[in-house]
Amino acid sequence: MSGDDVITVRVGAPAHGGHCIARHEGRAVFVRHALPGELVEARVTSGEPIARFWTADAVKVLEASDDRVESPWPEAGPGGVGGGELGHVALPAQREWKLAVVKEAFDRFAKVSFDGQVSAAPGDDERGGLGYRTRVSAVADPEGRAAMTVFGTKDRKRISAMPLAVPAAEEALLAARATPGTRIEVAVSADGRAHVAWADAGDRSAVIERVAVSGTELEFRVRSADFWQAHRKAPSVLAQAVVDRIGDAERVLDLYAGAGLLSVAMASQGRMVTAVELHSGKGRSSLSVNLAPYETSMEISGDARRTLELMAKDGVLFHDGAIVLDPPRSGAKAATVAAIAKLEPGRIVYVACDPVALARDAALLAEHGYKLESADAWDLFPMTHHIETIATFIR
Numbered sequence: 001m002s003g004d005d006v007i008t009v010r011v012g013a014p015a016h017g018g019h020c021i022a023r024h025e026g027r028a029v030f031v032r033h034a035l036p037g038e039l040v041e042a043r044v045t046s047g048e049p050i051a052r053f054w055t056a057d058a059v060k061v062l063e064a065s066d067d068r069v070e071s072p073w074p075e076a077g078p079g080g081v082g083g084g085e086l087g088h089v090a091l092p093a094q095r096e097w098k099l100a101v102v103k104e105a106f107d108r109f110a111k112v113s114f115d116g117q118v119s120a121a122p123g124d125d126e127r128g129g130l131g132y133r134t135r136v137s138a139v140a141d142p143e144g145r146a147a148m149t150v151f152g153t154k155d156r157k158r159i160s161a162m163p164l165a166v167p168a169a170e171e172a173l174l175a176a177r178a179t180p181g182t183r184i185e186v187a188v189s190a191d192g193r194a195h196v197a198w199a200d201a202g203d204r205s206a207v208i209e210r211v212a213v214s215g216t217e218l219e220f221r222v223r224s225a226d227f228w229q230a231h232r233k234a235p236s237v238l239a240q241a242v243v244d245r246i247g248d249a250e251r252v253l254d255l256y257a258g259a260g261l262l263s264v265a266m267a268s269q270g271r272m273v274t275a276v277e278l279h280s281g282k283g284r285s286s287l288s289v290n291l292a293p294y295e296t297s298m299e300i301s302g303d304a305r306r307t308l309e310l311m312a313k314d315g316v317l318f319h320d321g322a323i324v325l326d327p328p329r330s331g332a333k334a335a336t337v338a339a340i341a342k343l344e345p346g347r348i349v350y351v352a353c354d355p356v357a358l359a360r361d362a363a364l365l366a367e368h369g370y371k372l373e374s375a376d377a378w379d380l381f382p383m384t385h386h387i388e389t390i391a392t393f394i395r
């Protein structure tokens with residue numbers, strides 16, 4: 001089965017990754033562009049006879065869910081580009097979907113229950129979950145115009161709209177003309193201006209971002225090569241959440257620090273922060289520039305696990321301190337979790353863009369004597385399946 005084969009299935013619960021699970025002839029089928037409870041005709045997108053599961057796109061809805069809406073971005077619909085796979089789901093139902101996914105991840109992999117909420121970022125409800133991305137990227141098509149990858153393929157399609165982006169970013173992306181094959185990166189900085197960078201052309205221009213944390217406006221220099229949260233409100237939501245969760249820790253180790261968003265937020269509250277980041281780029285890193293005003297804080301340029309192991313060798317302990325980590329999608333994994341536990345931090349604050357990776361790491365932390373104190377989630381990527389979760393662990 002593949003290509004144009006269409007099957008009729010009753011769709012079940014959502015699963016991690018932006019699809020719902022259905023069954024067909026005894027096999028699990030991951031169906032995108034559907035909603036729980038719907039009866040749909042789905043085009044099989046991968047369906048080897050011997051495969052344990054198939055994937056499919058709902059192409060015709062025979063019985064629609066009450067939560068189905070018209071997608072504000074049809075180009076990301078069935079057979080379209082990735083990055084807008086929940087567009088057909090009403091905004092409150094997107095959050096219920098994400099809550100179900102986080103709960104399932106915690107139950108299944110961490111064996112603890114997730115009792116938190118999925119909160120909206122300020123202003124998202126008013127904007128219908130649109131116009132939030134300050135960072136967008138695409139690749140120039142043969143005519144030099146913005147194109148995105150068709151989900152599950154290597155093909156690209158020119159886009160005519162990017163409604164998830166703040167208007168200035170959408171406008172800049174659609175107006176960009178670049179050498180075919182070049183990556184076009186748009187960043188709208190705190191001053192509301194769109195900055196377009198052609199990453200492959202070596203453009204490393206910096207923008208200034210301003211983020212409000214505990215009533216103070218903090219400034220950050222961010223280069224196009226630096227990691228920066230994509231949602232316009234994500235930096236303040238996450239920095240505030242972390243500041244609120246580190247308790248009275250005087251010393252904090254911030255692993256996977258990026259341009260220093262969380263480090264600077266904590267340092268601005270008088271904490272002594274050591275920030276660790278692997279990809280600090282050429283020249284003076286943004287992390288070091290952004291941390292410079294805080295004399296008791298410092299940057300370590302290197303790998304998180306290696307840094308932890310060197311600290312353990314030197315007998316460093318974090319009993320009265322906290323370790324904050326915000327790893328890439330794959331999570332921290334066993335060796336880094338073990339290295340964190342070796343420093344015996346009183347508190348661990350884990351910021352995760354993948355709830356399954358977080359839940360797996362939570363199970364590992366439990367083996368090292370760390371128990372979940374609290375967990376909360378934010379919908380910082382409306383119209384997509386992505387979700388940001390913060391979990392706090394104590395010894």
Ligand SMILES: C[S@@+](CC[C@H](N)C(=O)[O-])C[C@H]1O[C@@H](n2cnc3c(N)ncnc32)[C@H](O)[C@@H]1O
Pocket residue numbers: 227228229238255256257258259260261262276277278279302303304305326327328
């Ligand atoms: C999800 S981002 C978090 C950045 C920052 N906390 C923020 O919110 O802006 C993860 C960061 O980890 C860095 N990174 C990836 N692997 C790493 C490693 N092994 N050791 C240290 N940093 C790493 C990436 O370069 C990236 O900046």
